[in-house]
Amino acid sequence: xxxxxxxxxxxxxxxxxxxxxxxxxxxxxxxxxxxxxxxxxxxxxxxx
Amino acid sequence: xxxxxxxxxxxxxxxxxxxxxxxxxxxxxxxxxxxxxxxxxxxxxxxxxxxxxxxxxxxxxxxxxxxxxxxxxxxxxxxxxxxxxxxxxxxxxxxxxxxxxxxxxxxxxxxxxxxxxxxxxxxxxxxxxxxxxxxxxxxxxxxxxxxxxxxxxxxxxxxxxxxxxxxxxxxxxxxxxxxxxxxxxxxxx
Numbered sequence: 001x002x003x004x005x006x007x008x009x010x011x012x013x014x015x016x017x018x019x020x021x022x023x024x025x026x027x028x029x030x031x032x033x034x035x036x037x038x039x040x041x042x043x044x045x046x047x048x
Numbered sequence: 049x050x051x052x053x054x055x056x057x058x059x060x061x062x063x064x065x066x067x068x069x070x071x072x073x074x075x076x077x078x079x080x081x082x083x084x085x086x087x088x089x090x091x092x093x094x095x096x097x098x099x100x101x102x103x104x105x106x107x108x109x110x111x112x113x114x115x116x117x118x119x120x121x122x123x124x125x126x127x128x129x130x131x132x133x134x135x136x137x138x139x140x141x142x143x144x145x146x147x148x149x150x151x152x153x154x155x156x157x158x159x160x161x162x163x164x165x166x167x168x169x170x171x172x173x174x175x176x177x178x179x180x181x182x183x184x185x186x187x188x189x190x191x192x193x194x195x196x197x198x199x200x201x202x203x204x205x206x207x208x209x210x211x212x213x214x215x216x217x218x219x220x221x222x223x224x225x226x227x228x229x230x231x232x233x234x235x236x237x
Contacts, residue, residue, distance in 0.1 A: 006234055006235060006237065007233075007234075007235040007237050008213060008215070008232070008234055008235075009232075010118070010231065010232050010233070011233075012220060013229045014222070014227070014228045015226060015227045016223070
């Protein structure tokens with residue numbers, strides 16, 4: 001069962017060996033999101 | 049969402065990988081897995097308070113490498129990996145594999161992924177010959193012969209565990225001594 005709907009974004013920060021940084025934002029990668037109902041509600045405190 | 053202890057796993061292990069292929073919803077593992085990293089998990093706000101699950105992890109390169117895809121898993125164990133020992137043709141349901149002893153031994157079924165095709169290993173003889181069901185989990189049957197040496201990665205039912213998010217992208221080239229931090233945001237909207 002899928003949660004509905006989800007939006008996936010990924011960012012990458014590259015740190016070169018000389019210390020310079022490169023930012024790669026919003027990599028296009030929404031090909032797969034396979035989240036099931038219980039994956040993210042594990043730790044929700046009881047609502048009793 | 050991410051509070052106290054629970055028996056249900058959170059997808060908090062980020063696997064970096066260097067194989068080729070386009071991620072698909074039918075995939076169960078990454079292309080060319082390198083290693084699995086313990087991620088830092090948090091809640092974030094994009095539109096509504098705490099609407100986003102965030103996992104970040106940093107990979108430190110000790111040699112030149114191109115990262116082409118990542119996956120998020122709930123298990124920190126690396127998947128078993130082997131390779132095709134004899135060409136697999138279109139209608140073949142028997143495969144020979146090198147590194148078979150990296151996989152569950154005489155414990156069926158379990159899934160493997162070769163390229164983008166997921167197969168279920170249903171039996172074997174305890175050596176390097178497996179009987180498989182092709183193109184499971186909605187994956188597409190590989191039409192061209194699968195050549196010797198093609199990587200075989202353990203999927204569901206192996207130490208791979210379950211993959212929840214996967215992404216492929218233009219290669220990120222790293223040289224030795226460099227690193228890359230991936231930040232995965234999964235926003236519930």
